[in-house]
Amino acid sequence: MTSQQEVQLIAAVIAAACALPGVFLVLRRMAMMSDAISHTVLFGIVVGFLLTRDLGSPLLFLGAVLTGVLTVSLVELLNQTRLVKQDAAIGLVFPVLFSIAVILISRFAGNVHLDTDAVLLGELAYAPFDRVVWQGIDLGPRALLVGSGVLLLNLGFIGLLYKELKLATFDPALAATFGFLPVLLHYSLMTIVSVTAVAAFDAVGSILVIALMIAPPATAYLLTERLSTMLWLSVLLGVASALVGYWLAWALDVSIAGSMATMTGVLFAGAFLFAPERGIVATARRRTRQRWAFAQQMLAVHLHNHAGSSDEAEECSPAALHGHLRWSPDFAAQVLQRAERNGIVRREAERLWLTEQGCRLAQTAGAG
Amino acid sequence: MMYQPHQPHQPPPRPPAAPHAAVPAIAVSDLTVAYHEQPVLWDIDLHVPAGVLLAIVGPNGAGKTTLMKAMLGLVKPAAGQVAIFGGPYRQQRQRVGYVPQRGSVDWDFPTSVLDVVMMGRYGALGWFRRPGRNERDLAFTALQQVNMEAYAARQISQLSGGQQQRVFLARALVQAADIYLMDEPFQGVDAVTEHAIIELLRELRAQGKTVVVVHHDLQTVPEYFDWVTLLNVRRIAHGPMAEVFTEANLSHTYGGRTAAVPRR
Amino acid sequence: MLELFLSLWSNWGDYTIRTVALGAAVLGVTSGVLGCYAVLRRQALLGDAMSHAALPGIVLAYLLFGTRDLGILLLGAAGAGWLAALLLLSITRHTHLKEDTVLGMLLSVFFGFGMVLLAFAQKQPTAAQAGLSRFLFGQAATVVERDVLTMAGIGALALVLVALFWKEFKLLSFDPDYAATLGLPVRLLDVGLTALIVVAVVVGLQMVGVVLMSAMLVAPAVAARQWTDRLGPMMLLAGIFGAGAGIVGAVLSASARGLSTGPMIVLSVSSIVLFSLLFAPRRGLVWRWFQTQRNARRLRFAMQHGDVPLSVPTAPPSDPLPDPRIAEQKGVSG
Numbered sequence: 001m002t003s004q005q006e007v008q009l010i011a012a013v014i015a016a017a018c019a020l021p022g023v024f025l026v027l028r029r030m031a032m033m034s035d036a037i038s039h040t041v042l043f044g045i046v047v048g049f050l051l052t053r054d055l056g057s058p059l060l061f062l063g064a065v066l067t068g069v070l071t072v073s074l075v076e077l078l079n080q081t082r083l084v085k086q087d088a089a090i091g092l093v094f095p096v097l098f099s100i101a102v103i104l105i106s107r108f109a110g111n112v113h114l115d116t117d118a119v120l121l122g123e124l125a126y127a128p129f130d131r132v133v134w135q136g137i138d139l140g141p142r143a144l145l146v147g148s149g150v151l152l153l154n155l156g157f158i159g160l161l162y163k164e165l166k167l168a169t170f171d172p173a174l175a176a177t178f179g180f181l182p183v184l185l186h187y188s189l190m191t192i193v194s195v196t197a198v199a200a201f202d203a204v205g206s207i208l209v210i211a212l213m214i215a216p217p218a219t220a221y222l223l224t225e226r227l228s229t230m231l232w233l234s235v236l237l238g239v240a241s242a243l244v245g246y247w248l249a250w251a252l253d254v255s256i257a258g259s260m261a262t263m264t265g266v267l268f269a270g271a272f273l274f275a276p277e278r279g280i281v282a283t284a285r286r287r288t289r290q291r292w293a294f295a296q297q298m299l300a301v302h303l304h305n306h307a308g309s310s311d312e313a314e315e316c317s318p319a320a321l322h323g324h325l326r327w328s329p330d331f332a333a334q335v336l337q338r339a340e341r342n343g344i345v346r347r348e349a350e351r352l353w354l355t356e357q358g359c360r361l362a363q364t365a366g367a368g
Numbered sequence: 369m370m371y372q373p374h375q376p377h378q379p380p381p382r383p384p385a386a387p388h389a390a391v392p393a394i395a396v397s398d399l400t401v402a403y404h405e406q407p408v409l410w411d412i413d414l415h416v417p418a419g420v421l422l423a424i425v426g427p428n429g430a431g432k433t434t435l436m437k438a439m440l441g442l443v444k445p446a447a448g449q450v451a452i453f454g455g456p457y458r459q460q461r462q463r464v465g466y467v468p469q470r471g472s473v474d475w476d477f478p479t480s481v482l483d484v485v486m487m488g489r490y491g492a493l494g495w496f497r498r499p500g501r502n503e504r505d506l507a508f509t510a511l512q513q514v515n516m517e518a519y520a521a522r523q524i525s526q527l528s529g530g531q532q533q534r535v536f537l538a539r540a541l542v543q544a545a546d547i548y549l550m551d552e553p554f555q556g557v558d559a560v561t562e563h564a565i566i567e568l569l570r571e572l573r574a575q576g577k578t579v580v581v582v583h584h585d586l587q588t589v590p591e592y593f594d595w596v597t598l599l600n601v602r603r604i605a606h607g608p609m610a611e612v613f614t615e616a617n618l619s620h621t622y623g624g625r626t627a628a629v630p631r632r
Numbered sequence: 633m634l635e636l637f638l639s640l641w642s643n644w645g646d647y648t649i650r651t652v653a654l655g656a657a658v659l660g661v662t663s664g665v666l667g668c669y670a671v672l673r674r675q676a677l678l679g680d681a682m683s684h685a686a687l688p689g690i691v692l693a694y695l696l697f698g699t700r701d702l703g704i705l706l707l708g709a710a711g712a713g714w715l716a717a718l719l720l721l722s723i724t725r726h727t728h729l730k731e732d733t734v735l736g737m738l739l740s741v742f743f744g745f746g747m748v749l750l751a752f753a754q755k756q757p758t759a760a761q762a763g764l765s766r767f768l769f770g771q772a773a774t775v776v777e778r779d780v781l782t783m784a785g786i787g788a789l790a791l792v793l794v795a796l797f798w799k800e801f802k803l804l805s806f807d808p809d810y811a812a813t814l815g816l817p818v819r820l821l822d823v824g825l826t827a828l829i830v831v832a833v834v835v836g837l838q839m840v841g842v843v844l845m846s847a848m849l850v851a852p853a854v855a856a857r858q859w860t861d862r863l864g865p866m867m868l869l870a871g872i873f874g875a876g877a878g879i880v881g882a883v884l885s886a887s888a889r890g891l892s893t894g895p896m897i898v899l900s901v902s903s904i905v906l907f908s909l910l911f912a913p914r915r916g917l918v919w920r921w922f923q924t925q926r927n928a929r930r931l932r933f934a935m936q937h938g939d940v941p942l943s944v945p946t947a948p949p950s951d952p953l954p955d956p957r958i959a960e961q962k963g964v965s966g
Contacts, residue, residue, distance in 0.1 A: 026730075026733045029730050029732055029733075030732065031730070031732040031733040031735070031736040031737075032677050032680075032732045032735060032736055034736060035677075035680065035736055035739065035740075039843075078909075081909065083854075083857075083858060083909055083915055083917075084854055084909075085671075085674060085676070087674055087675075087676040087677050087732075088671050088674075088676040088850050088853075088854055090676070090677060091676040091677055091679070091680060091846050091847065091849075091850035091851075092847070092850055092851060092854060092902065092905060095844045095846065095847035095851075095898045095902070096847075096898065096899065096902045098843070098844065098895075099844060099847075099894070099895030099896075099898040099899050099902075100895070100899065102769060102892055102894075102895045103890075103891060103892065103895050103896070103899075106890040106891070106892060107890045107891070207684070207739075207740050207743045207744060207747075208740065208744060210736055210739065210740035211737070211740035211741055211744055213736075214736040214737045214740065215737045215740065215741060218729055218733050218734070218737050221728075221729060221733075222727060222729070249748075252748075252751075252752075253751070253755070254747075254748045254751035254752060255744075255748055255750070255751045257744065257747065258743075258744040258746070258747030258748040258750075258751065259744070259748050260744065261740050261741055261744020261745070261747075262741060262744050262745045262748055264737075264740075264741060264744075265737070265741030265744070268737060268741070272723065272727065278727060278728075280726055283726065294402065294407070294446070295447075297407075298400050298407075298411065298446070298447055301400075301411045301602075302398060302411050302447075305411050305602075324397055324398045324448065325398050325400075325447040325448055326398075326445070326447055326448060326449050327447060437809075440812075440813045441812075442809055442812055442813065458815070461813065461814065466810060466813045468807065468809055468810055472807070472809065473806055473807045474672075474674075474806070477672060477805070477806045477863075478672070478857060478860065478862055478863050478866050479802070479806065479861075479862065480862065484806075487799075487802075487803050487806070487807070487810070490799055490800070490803055490811075490814055490816070491814030491815050491816070495800075496796060498798070498799065499799065523861035525861075539810075
């Protein structure tokens, strides 16, 4: 495999690994937790490095994962004092840990591979050069092995706890009564997010971790409401952004991570505009259709309500539509025309009558 | 801007709102409101004469709060209109005081009781003018009316639910309006507050004011109010208590579930 | 600490340090004051999204105008931050996505796009682009007097607007619906206040950098909130905290190599937050702990002496705050 292919494979694997827990972050309204975690894992990595002086040590990985979980607990601790609201708590915790990490790097580790640009963007292009060799056999790039491991872990986690996660996400109270321990589940999910963030961090940097975790699930959520569909769709979208982003970066000679993040945004914009049911375009068209249907219903209800009342003659005339319903004469004429065509209303000179079908429409409308 | 600065210290003298004035205090005609093309209110017609205590009653999701918000111009109707003393809300807003649901704000906001009450004068103050001595006095008087003057300097997060509700009432009182619209003022308040509110409502009626209250507790409706609107997306019935508050109408409003309704 | 101020004092004649300290003070005051609104309106993370989103704006302004002039770069930053705020509004209104999701997405996508543009800029042969990366973590040493003047001008304008629309912004933040019934143009005020928050973010970018700027909005406001229950004093305190942290952080970072300005300022302001959360009278955790202890002691004493008070002092004004979750229980209604 060429190193180019390897980079693409790494990007795809990491995108897939990020999208899986990202779906639950988006659904559980904790998307910004990924922002916090992806920044603070740096702290764990740096402290681990300063202790071991070895960038390859598994302790770094462990330290980073622990920092991620620590971040979540700190945010919740702050929130529980009731002195700070949740969003402000997130905004307080991660800058502190990230700041300490940045200073530690520039003070004590500036000469090694850790530098602040890599922190934000990762060094995907160099990932193929850091290889794992075991007894003389080249097993592949470290990032690929770690990424695949994390992808498997995430698949396993979600596969095993699918129904628990689903219930805890959509109905935490019910999940608790079933004895599913929402807190335990919450922290397991946060651990998974941390593990994923750490694995991805090395290759793509802290900002792209957020993009890969949040944007593909957000896009998928515009396309489907089924959890299972949303999961595989997010993975697909993540992988697609990663690959297209990589080629673009290659063609334009720019940052791979930045280009991948941009692509996740482009896909989202596409879904936002053109999603078959939820997109802006589809919604606008449906709105227009509904507006006419709704206006006819409104007309039916209006005529029905005033049938038999003392002001019947006045209210049930074409002129009243403008005067009473506050419709523009143009709009009123069009509604009337449609209603007549659909057999809802009969017109006799200056008097409107509801047909039998119109009566039914008026009665069913707003019955809920 | 519409938010007008021309006001002197006190609202200008107004024609007394006589209970039998020809112009209704609130006239809702053919009002339809929809969220995302889903109707929440269908073709509502209501005439609220000046000087009544009106309860808006109906099951959850009946559109009670929406109706009130439409009266206040907070939601845009799909059809129909609301007239306040014969004019659109925009022109009559100085004659309307509003008491929103207590839970609609963050009570940990850094401000004092007196300050919140003074907010009721912001509309009359206009741009760039700060509340001064006159506003403080008005606010303090309003607090006395709800027996909260001892709490004037208190931070609002230190109030009980009932006290919060009374602060909101005082804020509406300080608007010196002719119509008061109150969204669930009895929701989750203590007995003392409930009593204080009902006393206040009666006092307002005695002054010829019109009070419209979104209310939840069917049992207390006939005791507290003299007019009632039964609402369930459509207007089920509307009129004086004795004519309208009947078993048949209630069962129609609640879809035959009245038996389960009167509970607190 | 003392040493720091001594060095600041003795070096006051030092042009660089004076400029840096002044710039940091301007940034601290602006973001401290406007951050109060961000925190009270639960928009703390909006600042984070805006500051990350500012990056492509900065680079684009540089690419278009080929200048390093701070005013122009900040204009680009404000434009991009403003665009992010608009997109946030429009996406949350038109879809069922929650605000946090949209924030996280906008933040990372804008930033990623900014890095792509930055790579373009860095391929340009001129030396001017070298300064752009200072916007990542902030670099006090690059601040010159002209920059401070630019920052001060923008900041002062924002503060004047806050003063002019004081009661309107206050009511908007506390109870927007009620504000609308009084006839305030709520939509317009909302847009204006958001624009001011963008301004606060933009003013600090050169000092603190896009990654950490949000902390400058959140931290001073949170710290100030612990010491007072009034909006005016809260803003004043937040401004002072922000300025103090800005000066301390900037001077510390200029004092030694390898101390990026952004992180140093953030650490200074976070220390103030920590101190406030612990020791602020009445709200602080330590204070509350002592209060609980004293109440328990009183009760024990009373019980030992057979004179149990009918009402243990349960809720004097100084007691812990009532659980906001109770206050938040919304009335159920259609």
